[in-house]
Amino acid sequence: MLTRSFRFTDDQGQRQVYVDRKRALWLLSVVYPLSPVIAVALHHFGGSEWWLTAPIMFSYGLVPFLDWLFGEDLSNPPEQTVTELENDRYYRYLTWLTVPLHLVSLLVAAWWAATAGLSPFGWLVLAVVAGLASGLAVNTAHEMGHKRTAVEQWLSRIALAVPAYGHFTVEHNFGHHKHVATPEDCASARMNESIYHFAMREMPGGLARAWGIERRRLARSGLPAWSPRNTIVQSWAMTLLLQGVLVAVLGGWTLAFLFIHNLVAWFQLTSANYVEHYGLLRRKQPDGEYERCQPHYSWNSNHIFSNLLLFHLERHSDHHAHPNRRYQSLRHFENLPELPTGYLGMFVLAYVPPLWFRLMNPRLLALPHVGGDLSLVNR
Numbered sequence: 001m002l003t004r005s006f007r008f009t010d011d012q013g014q015r016q017v018y019v020d021r022k023r024a025l026w027l028l029s030v031v032y033p034l035s036p037v038i039a040v041a042l043h044h045f046g047g048s049e050w051w052l053t054a055p056i057m058f059s060y061g062l063v064p065f066l067d068w069l070f071g072e073d074l075s076n077p078p079e080q081t082v083t084e085l086e087n088d089r090y091y092r093y094l095t096w097l098t099v100p101l102h103l104v105s106l107l108v109a110a111w112w113a114a115t116a117g118l119s120p121f122g123w124l125v126l127a128v129v130a131g132l133a134s135g136l137a138v139n140t141a142h143e144m145g146h147k148r149t150a151v152e153q154w155l156s157r158i159a160l161a162v163p164a165y166g167h168f169t170v171e172h173n174f175g176h177h178k179h180v181a182t183p184e185d186c187a188s189a190r191m192n193e194s195i196y197h198f199a200m201r202e203m204p205g206g207l208a209r210a211w212g213i214e215r216r217r218l219a220r221s222g223l224p225a226w227s228p229r230n231t232i233v234q235s236w237a238m239t240l241l242l243q244g245v246l247v248a249v250l251g252g253w254t255l256a257f258l259f260i261h262n263l264v265a266w267f268q269l270t271s272a273n274y275v276e277h278y279g280l281l282r283r284k285q286p287d288g289e290y291e292r293c294q295p296h297y298s299w300n301s302n303h304i305f306s307n308l309l310l311f312h313l314e315r316h317s318d319h320h321a322h323p324n325r326r327y328q329s330l331r332h333f334e335n336l337p338e339l340p341t342g343y344l345g346m347f348v349l350a351y352v353p354p355l356w357f358r359l360m361n362p363r364l365l366a367l368p369h370v371g372g373d374l375s376l377v378n379r
Helices: 024-046 049-070 079-087 089-115 120-145 150-161 168-179 195-219 231-250 253-276 304-309 316-321 343-350 353-365
Strands: 005-009 015-019
Touching: 005 079, 024 049, 024 089, 024 120, 024 304, 049 120, 049 304, 049 343, 079 089, 089 120, 089 150, 089 231, 089 253, 120 150, 120 168, 120 253, 150 168, 150 231, 168 195, 168 231, 195 231, 195 253, 195 353, 231 253, 253 343, 304 343, 343 353
Parallel strands: none
Antiparallel strands: 005 015
16 A cells, blocks of 8 residues: 556557655655654653653754755656546545544643643643644645545544634635635735734634635525534534533643644644745736636745645645645646745744745745736735
8 A cells, every 4th residue: 555556658658657656655744743642752751841842843943954955856746647646545544544643632732731740831832732733733624625525524624623723624715715816815925924914814814704605605505604504613513522521621721721722723824824825916807807826826845855744735836726636646837936945944934024024025026927026916
């Protein structure tokens, strides 16, 4: 299962064999959400609460270094193999397996915070580490939320229940993808907008937009907004059950732990949204509609290591141009807006706005379709 060859006929009529050399390495995306469990184990066996910071150091220190060390992967699967590649259930089973691991990570982290006698420092660090891992649940849900199978739709809602972000799929699929790279999109950052200002616009804006979209969908079927068929409410109900049981079993301080955990997880999505479309603007056509989304309206990254941790999220340009493509078949295109490192390294830069603006504004203005024209950027 960890190795497989795909046979195809190329454009010259020659028989060829394609091997996905990253096939086994996608297991890194499954294991990465277990970082709180690893941190708890390190603390248990190592003694010092500083071991709890290991996932933070790994994500924001070691991963950017490994992205630099291993570089970029510019290879694409042959188009002749894409149908067979996407029908290979191994790849989707990895995303399915990741969902219960998100639950395990939160349960272990909350239990350790409540029972291990941590100092305020250790308790806070563990809440942040748990939130960082649950931010990955949004990424897992993102991959499955674009798929049409009932299993993947439900698994997406379960994953979103972990960080209490049940409105994400509705907002992302029917709000963000429709309005991406326009001033109308609360999830597309504007030039010279700091990530902190962006968060104050994106978080409430996404929730309001998602609720409006779902309310109108239900109204077309003659159903009220708070119907059991409301997919947002379904995920919220699972959050209430999961986090309510944790508070009831582990005590009142768990409520504060979960509050911090949720905020950190939400900010991980905000961070991704911020770097993915910073300053990019689709042009308006004479009829007042925006042009169709093209790959050059997303910032892309081909850095191999962080992509292996994130189910290829960083090949974001192809995702927006072809949102139904599964992660294993997302493509690199030439002459796209390219980030200088992977997402986790870019998050660190975004958290220091002057540094971000100094790095990214010249890159934005130098893009071929912008050519230094400020009227062609989102600001």
